[in-house]
Amino acid sequence: MIDERSEETASLYVFGLLDDEDARRFEEALRSDAELARLVSELEAAAASLAHTAAPKIPAPDLKNRILDQIRAGKVAVMPRRVNWLPWALAACLAVIAGGLAVDRSRLQRELSAARDQDELSQIKIATLASLVQDAPKGVAVVAWDSARQEGIIKVQNMPMPKADHDYQLWVIDPQYPLPVNAGVFHLREDGITKASFKPDQPISSVDKFAVSLERKGGVPQHKGPIVMLGN
Amino acid sequence: MTIHGMSTGSTEENPDALLLERIKAGDERAFAQFYDRLSPLLFGLVFKILNDAREAEDVLQEGFLLVWKKAASYDSARSSPFTWATMIFRHKAIDRLRARERRDRGLEKAALEPLPAAGIDGRPDKTAWQNETRAAVHAALERLPEEQREAIRFAFFSGMTQIQISEKLGEPLGTVKARIRRGLLKLREYLTAT
Numbered sequence: 001m002i003d004e005r006s007e008e009t010a011s012l013y014v015f016g017l018l019d020d021e022d023a024r025r026f027e028e029a030l031r032s033d034a035e036l037a038r039l040v041s042e043l044e045a046a047a048a049s050l051a052h053t054a055a056p057k058i059p060a061p062d063l064k065n066r067i068l069d070q071i072r073a074g075k076v077a078v079m080p081r082r083v084n085w086l087p088w089a090l091a092a093c094l095a096v097i098a099g100g101l102a103v104d105r106s107r108l109q110r111e112l113s114a115a116r117d118q119d120e121l122s123q124i125k126i127a128t129l130a131s132l133v134q135d136a137p138k139g140v141a142v143v144a145w146d147s148a149r150q151e152g153i154i155k156v157q158n159m160p161m162p163k164a165d166h167d168y169q170l171w172v173i174d175p176q177y178p179l180p181v182n183a184g185v186f187h188l189r190e191d192g193i194t195k196a197s198f199k200p201d202q203p204i205s206s207v208d209k210f211a212v213s214l215e216r217k218g219g220v221p222q223h224k225g226p227i228v229m230l231g232n
Numbered sequence: 233m234t235i236h237g238m239s240t241g242s243t244e245e246n247p248d249a250l251l252l253e254r255i256k257a258g259d260e261r262a263f264a265q266f267y268d269r270l271s272p273l274l275f276g277l278v279f280k281i282l283n284d285a286r287e288a289e290d291v292l293q294e295g296f297l298l299v300w301k302k303a304a305s306y307d308s309a310r311s312s313p314f315t316w317a318t319m320i321f322r323h324k325a326i327d328r329l330r331a332r333e334r335r336d337r338g339l340e341k342a343a344l345e346p347l348p349a350a351g352i353d354g355r356p357d358k359t360a361w362q363n364e365t366r367a368a369v370h371a372a373l374e375r376l377p378e379e380q381r382e383a384i385r386f387a388f389f390s391g392m393t394q395i396q397i398s399e400k401l402g403e404p405l406g407t408v409k410a411r412i413r414r415g416l417l418k419l420r421e422y423l424t425a426t
Contacts, residue, residue: 008413015387015412016326017394041310046420048318050388052369054280056272059292064267067296068260 002039010036014043024125028232031147032175032206127210129231136160141229143210145172150204154186156194159229162214168228169219172200173209180211185219208232248313255303263300270314271296274321281325281389291328295321322388329391372422380415387412 002010006029012018013026030037124146131139139159145152154170162168167187171180181204186196201221212229248269254262274295279288298320306316373381386397398405 004413007417008409011413011416012387012394012409014416015384016323017387017397017412042420042424043416044311044319045315046416046423047384047388048315048322049365049369049372049419049423050385051273051277051318051322052366053373053385054273054276054389056276057279057288059271059275059289063289063293064264064271067267067293067300068264070297071260071263071300 002036006036007039010040010043014040014047028125028206028208125207127207127232129210129212129229131159131229133160133228139229141210141212141231143170143231145207145210147204147207151197151199152183153195153197154210156186156188156196156212156229159188159194161188165217166214166225167217167219168212169215169223169225170198171211171213171223172204172207173211174202174204174206175208176205177202180223182219182221182223183210185215246312248317249308252303252306252308252313255300256306263296266299266313267296270317274317277318278321278325281322281329281391287328288325291321291325295324298324326391368423372419375422376415376418380411380418383408383411384415384419 009018009022009026013023018026030040124144127143127145129141129143131137133139136159139157141154141156141159143152143154156168159168167185169185170183172183173180181200181202183198183200184196186194186198188194209230209232211223211227213223213225213227215223215225248266251262251266251269255266271292275288275292278291278295279285282288282291295317299317302320306313310316311319376384382401383397386392386400390397390400392400394405394408398408401408403411
């Protein structure tokens with residue numbers, strides 16, 4: 001049963017009226033709620049029907065041939081269903097956080113949104129993780145996650161180096177599993193900025209949060225140590 | 233009758249779905265047919281949003297190139313080709329609108345104009361489904377309370393944010409959201425029942 005609040009959010013989502021953060025949350029809910037996804041499809045169809053209230057217009061006669069010429073010239077190749085989004089996502093991440101600590105997820109989402117029109121980026125989730133370590137309040141991480149490829153990248157800044165016998169370990173919190181899913185350990189670089197790719201141990205259907213814990217060297221199959229970063 | 237856009241994307245009941253399948257395979261003739269079928273409607277849509285013929289044509293060109301590029305990502309289980317294409321072109325038009333901050337009074341006025349009569353700039357439609365669907369959509373919209381009709385038309389065409397729509401309509405934000413919700417749900421119901 002879908003309540004009025006969800007109906008309202010779905011309606012605003014269909015019209016593109018949610019802000020980036022609310023839209024991202026709603027898209028997460030959509031992935032795990034088939035009934036809600038069906039409602040959105042139906043509302044989207046109803047919304048699209050409003051196009052019929054605009055008076056149809058005939059475009060310039062040569063426009064079709066101009067488009068076809070561009071296609072034939074090979075400027076626009078048919079895209080395969082799955083493309084390598086990592087360069088796009090990484091470029092967007094770097095562009096946003098290159099200047100320092102001011103990780104602005106809204107801006108990152110907007111940049112990715114703009115890139116979606118040029119690439120197949122709709123499956124990408126961006127998460128920002130805040131430090132929970134009292135001595136490292138400026139610690140921050142950005143995760144770009146491709147649900148279709150089941151892989152992602154993480155970039156970490158301003159976290160303290162762990163002791164020699166410990167590692168930071170990334171976890172994906174997916175509601176379908178009772179425990180966080182292991183996404184591997186990563187090693188901080190001396191210059192304080194670390195970038196690593198990861199692939200969780202188990203299939204992820206919906207990401208609730210990403211977390212980083214401090215574990216013994218080499219990592220553990222199930223989370224045991226303290227959570228030091230958390231976010232979605 | 234099945235409203236175009238409310239139906240599934242099955243190739244058995246939707247010729248546009250069949251065309252998209254061929255476009256996925258790189259079939260230019262299918263693309264040309266898809267263009268012929270939808271370009272008047274989509275050009276009308278982007279023109280209504282942008283209120284500028286030159287910009288609308290730019291967006292139409294970019295949109296159809298995107299259709300060619302993204303055909304492989306079309307999911308027939310999720311939407312009809314009409315809905316898929318309409319949302320692509322609307323999104324591009326609103327992006328253009330927002331980028332250039334062209335929210336002038338003429339545009340706002342256009343969003344509130346009375347529903348136009350059917351027809352392509354005085355010329356007859358080529359396809360029967362467009363006439364049938366247009367009539368059905370108009371009939372469904374006429375059944376909505378005026379304030380709900382106004383709210384969803386603003387939401388679809390104006391490119392404004394929730395707050396801007398609220399300010400424009402002179403109504404509290406919560407009222408505007410409720411009107412959008414009720415109006416869209418009723419529109420879905422009326423079109424599905426047609």
